[in-house]
Amino acid sequence: MEIITSGFQSDLDGRISENVRAVLVVESADLAQKMVLGLPIFIRTLRQLRQAGFKEIWMVSRHLENLRPLLNRFGMLEYIQLSHDTPHFESGVSIFSAQYHYESEFIRWVHVKKITNPSDYLGKINPMWWHRLEDSKASLKAIEKKIFQNIKDKTEGWVAPHLNKPVSFAMTRQLVKTDLSPNTITFVNLALAVLTALLIMNNNYGWRVLGAILMQFSSIIDGCDGEVARIKILSSRFGAWFDTIADDLANNLFWLGVFVGLFRTTGNTFYFNGGWVLFGLSFLVSLFLYYQMMTRTKSANVKDFVPAWSDKPASAKEGWFEKVRPLMKRDFFVFLMFVLLILDLRVLLFWISTVAISATFLVHGASFVLSLVRRR
Structure with a gap:
């Protein structure tokens, strides 16, 4: 399988011409609240989406009341919109899952390329740029290791x-x-x-x-x-x-x-x-x-x-x-x-x-x- 490891930076250097919405789907509140280096995994992704330039960010979950205290603690409530169901958009939306850790470069690339389903590309990109979160210490350690390794590589x-x-x-x-x-x-x-x-x-x-x-x-x-x-x-x-x-x-x-x-x-x-x-x-x-x-x-x-x-x-x-x-x-x-x-x-x-x-x-x-x- 072809692994995408190059060409990302040239794409990221281009101008972003239009506003693109992002939706973060939180299926498991317990997994989403797992702490990785001082941040719950879903808060990390929301911050990454905002940093990447998504001006309209939705978080969809059946467990909003459980997650709201953390959203308030980390100051995210004013930047996102909450919903129990995925809103319908005809175009211009990228859907992420809180069950994954994403590297910021990948999220920015998704934004620039206007990709609807980033999960379709996870098997084609550098495995250091994502990780599927599991309910285990080993999974959290693996994410930490990838984060630090990506910093060291740069x-x-x-x-x-x-x-x-x-x-x-x-x-x-x-x-x-x-x-x-x-x-x-x-x-x-x-x-x-x-x-x-x-x-x-x-x-x-x-x-x-x-x-x-x-x-x-x-x-x-x-x-x-x-x-x-x-x-x-x-x-x-x-x-x-x-x-x-x-x-x-x-x-x-x-x-x-x-x-x-x-x-x-x-x-x-x-x-x-x-x-x-x-x-x-x-x-x-x-x-x-x-x-x-x-x-x-x-x-x-x-x-x-x-x-x-x-x-x-x-x-x-x-x-x-x-x-x-x-x-x-x-x-x-x-x-x-x-x-x-x-x-x-x-x-x-x-x-x-x-x-x-x-x-x-x-x-x-x-x-x-x-x-x-x-x-x-």
Whole structure:
């Protein structure tokens, strides 16, 4: 049997031209209320339907009174319409079952393609994108495993998938059981970055080691906000931009700690003055990047950025920029800083950072200028 595993993203990138209704059929209230990573399975699907762009969402069940408290608790009553029987629509409706777990990408694809019966396609798509819910712990564990695996499969870089994710996943499993929002996690991590910078600039080696450890820990936590947002279907444009800007602020704070610490230890003003110059270049890189993300890629996610001279999306993984992208990712550079700080090789870190920041400034600056020229 042919398994559909490609072509989805190109379909999802297209415009949605009309409103499509979605109907979620809840046959078993007991199954629908099963908790998977902090959410009842039917609440997860309703949030996914809303996130995918379905503006009219119906939930059909003979057990509405049993389900209404959970709908109210998770704030879904204002977004959906309830019925004991499936309403009749002549066209423009997609019917889902609460007895299945669906990946968000599949639901978005169903929306774009205006598919009436998504269940007809379950045997043809990647099995990681759906799971039939059964009344067993093994079934719930299988869904959890698929959710985390799908997140890991979309994680880029050399360090994050292999070193950061095993730890962040363990933390996220606990965080989804709380009411902490992804934005709260981002804010806490930014506050941790401030403390880290203060420790890194300390004259005492022991405090700097603690700062280095906290810096790597911050890099791990950086994955938790996005994981919680995806698992609990709480992603938002504001949250994505907040996360991106907070990451850049944290990176600059870490760099501030490095060059101020070198100046305090050696008394050499070269590190202090040169560090501030590089700090300014790093700030400009962020501005160049944000402008292009807002005007060209229309995305708040840095991984979607492609330089102005490229005519292919980042997902194509082609060109020299894509080959060096892992070197510019936060997970790699923070890990490199962590190692060099532990080894007390701050001078080497200063010069590596000088080369890295300067090269990044030239690349993003050239792309920024080219994007300005093309917009005229």
